[in-house]
Amino acid sequence: MTLATQVVRHSRKLKGAKNIILKEPAILARPFSKDISRSYNGTEGKYLDLKPYEFCTKSSNAIGERNAFSSEVLGANHSRKGPAKSLPFFGMRFSHTFSYMQATPGRLFSTNSDLPPHQAIGMPSLSPTMTEGNIARWLKKEGDKVSPGEVLCEVETDKATVEMECMEEGYLAKIIHGDGSKEIKVGETIAITVEEEGDIEKFKDYKVSESAGPTEVQPPSEPAPSKKEEAPTETDEPKAAKTDKVSHHEHRIFSSPLARKLAEDNKLFSVSLSSIKGTGPGGRILKADVEDYLASQTMGVLAPVKAKEPIGAQSLGYVDIPNSQIRKVTASRLLLSKQTIPHYYLTVDTCVDKLIELRKELNSLQEVSGGKRLSINDLVIKATALALRKIPQCNSSWMNDFIRQYHNVNINVAVQTDNGLFVPVIKDADKKGLATIAEEVKVLAQKAKENSLKPEEYEGGTFTVSNLGGPFGIKQFCAIINPPQSAILAVGSAERRVLPGSAPDQFEFGNFMSVTLSCDHRVIDGAVGAEWLRAFKSYIENPQSMLL
Numbered sequence: 001m002t003l004a005t006q007v008v009r010h011s012r013k014l015k016g017a018k019n020i021i022l023k024e025p026a027i028l029a030r031p032f033s034k035d036i037s038r039s040y041n042g043t044e045g046k047y048l049d050l051k052p053y054e055f056c057t058k059s060s061n062a063i064g065e066r067n068a069f070s071s072e073v074l075g076a077n078h079s080r081k082g083p084a085k086s087l088p089f090f091g092m093r094f095s096h097t098f099s100y101m102q103a104t105p106g107r108l109f110s111t112n113s114d115l116p117p118h119q120a121i122g123m124p125s126l127s128p129t130m131t132e133g134n135i136a137r138w139l140k141k142e143g144d145k146v147s148p149g150e151v152l153c154e155v156e157t158d159k160a161t162v163e164m165e166c167m168e169e170g171y172l173a174k175i176i177h178g179d180g181s182k183e184i185k186v187g188e189t190i191a192i193t194v195e196e197e198g199d200i201e202k203f204k205d206y207k208v209s210e211s212a213g214p215t216e217v218q219p220p221s222e223p224a225p226s227k228k229e230e231a232p233t234e235t236d237e238p239k240a241a242k243t244d245k246v247s248h249h250e251h252r253i254f255s256s257p258l259a260r261k262l263a264e265d266n267k268l269f270s271v272s273l274s275s276i277k278g279t280g281p282g283g284r285i286l287k288a289d290v291e292d293y294l295a296s297q298t299m300g301v302l303a304p305v306k307a308k309e310p311i312g313a314q315s316l317g318y319v320d321i322p323n324s325q326i327r328k329v330t331a332s333r334l335l336l337s338k339q340t341i342p343h344y345y346l347t348v349d350t351c352v353d354k355l356i357e358l359r360k361e362l363n364s365l366q367e368v369s370g371g372k373r374l375s376i377n378d379l380v381i382k383a384t385a386l387a388l389r390k391i392p393q394c395n396s397s398w399m400n401d402f403i404r405q406y407h408n409v410n411i412n413v414a415v416q417t418d419n420g421l422f423v424p425v426i427k428d429a430d431k432k433g434l435a436t437i438a439e440e441v442k443v444l445a446q447k448a449k450e451n452s453l454k455p456e457e458y459e460g461g462t463f464t465v466s467n468l469g470g471p472f473g474i475k476q477f478c479a480i481i482n483p484p485q486s487a488i489l490a491v492g493s494a495e496r497r498v499l500p501g502s503a504p505d506q507f508e509f510g511n512f513m514s515v516t517l518s519c520d521h522r523v524i525d526g527a528v529g530a531e532w533l534r535a536f537k538s539y540i541e542n543p544q545s546m547l548l
Contacts, residue, residue, distance in 0.1 A: 115206075116199040118173065121191045123184045124164060126157045127455050129329050133157050135181040135190065143200055144172050146193065153190075158329035160422075160453035170195050173203040254278065255285035262290045326420035337483050341398075342521040345478045346529050349512045350540045352494050355379055356511060358543045362434065371435050376513075377413075377467045378438040380491055382546050383539035384465055385409045385429035391532040395462050397484040398522045412461035412482060413441060415448040416471075422448035423482060425461040434546075461485065469493030469513065476514040486523035489536075490516040513540070 123133055134156035140146055146166040155164050174192040177184055184190060189208050194200060253274060255263075276293050278285035323331075355376065363373050388395040388409045396405045409430040412423040424444035426437055447453045464482045468474035469492040479490040492514040499508045515536070519529045539546050 115202055116194060116196065118199070118203065119168065119170070119193045120189045121152070121193060122187045123190050124155070125186045126155060126162045126164075127459070129333065130157050130186060132183050132185050132325070134325065135177050135179060135184065136161055137179045138175060140172050142172055142175055145197070146170060146172055156325055156451075157455075158325045160326075160448075160455075160458070161451050162454065166193075168193070171197050171200055173200045174206050176208055253285065254280075254282060256280070256287060258287040259285045259290045262287055262294075324419050326422065330421050333483060334480050337481050341481050341483065343478075343481060343518055344521050344526065344529075345516055345518055346526075346533055347476060347514060347516040348533050348537055349514050350537045352376070352511050352513045352540060355540055355543045356494075366435065372438045372442060374434055374438050375441075376470055376494070377465075377491070378434055378441060379543060379546070380467065380489075380540070381411050381413065381426060381429055381437055381441070381465055382434055383536055383543075384463065384489055385411055386539055386546060387532055387536040388463055389430045390535045391528065393528045394487050394519075394524055394532045396486050396523050397462075398486060398520060399484075403523055406462045408460075408462065410461045410463070412458070412464040412485075413444070414464060414466040414479075415445045417449045417451070419451050422453060422458065423461065423464060424448055424453055424458050427460065464488040465491065467491040476516060478516050479518050481518050481520055486520035487529070487532075488518045490518065492516075 126133070136154040136156050138153045139151050140153070146152065147169050148166055150166045151163045152166050152172070153164050155162050170193040172191060173194045175190070176192070177188075177190045181190075192203055192206060194203065255278065276285050276289050277283075278289055280286045280289075359374055359376065359379060366373055392405055395409060396403050408428055410425050410427045411429045412425050415422045415424060424447070426432070426440055426444075429437060432440075444453070444457060447457065461482070463485055464479075464487075466479045466488060468477060468490070473493045475495065476492040477490050479488045481488050494511045494513040497510055497512050499510050500506075501508045515533075517529055517533055519526075524532075
């Protein structure tokens with residue numbers, strides 16, 4: 001619900017706001033019927049058909065007209081310092097059609113008359129899998145002037161450390177989360193900016209309300225919620241409400257439906273919500289709070305048994321290592337992959353004698369030209385890309401209702417670092433030369449180790465290569481698919497083997513490398529995976545064909 005709608009609904013002074021809303025140049029409508037509702041357009045003298053909860057603006061001057069409307073409505077119940085200005089409307093920006101909505105940053109207006117207009121800066125979503133982030137350090141301090149394009153701070157995402165730039169000109173009035181702040185949810189307010197330098201002092205003691213939304217900032221003294229706002233929560237579930245009334249206090253106990261259900265299902269421990277401290281917004285009791293309470297009760301019950309453990313077990317030393325963001329996300333994605341993707345595995349041995357000889361020849365040319373030396377993994381990446389171009393069914397993703405087959409061949413390369421596993425991407429690897437691939441792999445691997453990869457340097461991959469053979473000497477292993485991709489190639493080490501010769505008493509020697517292809521059976525049938533491995537093996541055992 002937008003700020004203007006809240007003002008119109010809850011302010012007694014704006015009971016006649018219908019005339020304001022229907023007044024040209026802007027129309028704001030909030031139908032409550034499940035059926036298609038109708039809103040009157042005073043300018044054209046006719047009704048507009050609107051679906052529930054749709055908002056619209058008309059004419060090509062929609063943004064300017066919306067600013068005029070927001071200033072008129074907010075001026076009735078919200079005060080602000082200085083003369084009226086045309087400020088962007090807070091909340092959502094609406095197209096003149098109903099096809100999409102797009103969020104835009106906007107200024108917040110405090111109900112306190114002493115606080116000027118300000119803008120809350122939330123934790124941005126800097127990658128598709130990011131749900132929370134850390135503040136590495138602030139490059140601007142409170143009171144500094146900021147301009148569009150300037151770097152405000154460095155944010156540690158689930159993938160890398162990314163610079164966060166300022167979008168508007170102003171002054172940094174308050175930093176909510178300082179250097180080293182951990183696990184900040186996406187959208188949670190991290191700082192406040194103002195337009196006038198003289199307004200900075202007024203935000204010295206400003207705090208974010210715990211019960212507010214991610215981007216709503218309010219002063220420390222917040223008025224208690226009205227009974228009308230609490231009424232829907234009380235009638236949420238009859239049984240749950242009955243449990244809430246069992247309290248040692250006169251006031252209501254706020255808890256989530258899942259928390260109440262979990263408490264009812266565990267009567268063994270006589271769970272009383274009044275004895276549980278809530279960690280949710282406004283002290284609300286969450287499911288995790290009840291689980292922690294039950295765990296503590298279980299520990300108490302099992303305490304005598306634990307005391308009888310052997311002395312050696314009691315003296316066992318350990319250290320708890322906190323998980324980094326990249327490790328948390330990697331764990332959740334791999335768990336999801338293994339639980340939801342039907343894996344199967346195909347393994348072949350490839351003779352790499354010719355590949356090793358070609359690498360020596362090319363490296364001698366690279367030394368003369370001053371280029372980077374080629375590794376076996378660089379040649380594997382090139383062979384993988386060419387095999388995907390030849391067998392495009394393996395360059396696909398499962399999309400539930402259809403299979404998406406990609407035209408670009410972008411190879412993710414697994415890189416192990418102290419912070420966790422990173423997979424930088426070599427884009428259009430099938431169209432690049434070996435020297436270019438070698439250069440990009442070395443640069444991206446170094447950035448991964450420094451935790452400085454940008455989102456465009458690890459997003460957009462269509463296939464992954466994981467090599468544990470060269471660095472660690474692993475002979476053969478099965479890798480877990482990196483969703484939403486449908487396959488990953490696990491590369492083992494090359495080893496020298498004895499082979500039977502042409503005569504009974506003759507023997508030959510050769511270098512062989514084992515590779516295992518993990519496939520999503522929803523996308524890649526067994527025969528298709530085998531066909532891809534045959535194409536890959538052909539490029540590895542006849543590497544000159546990769547140069548054609």
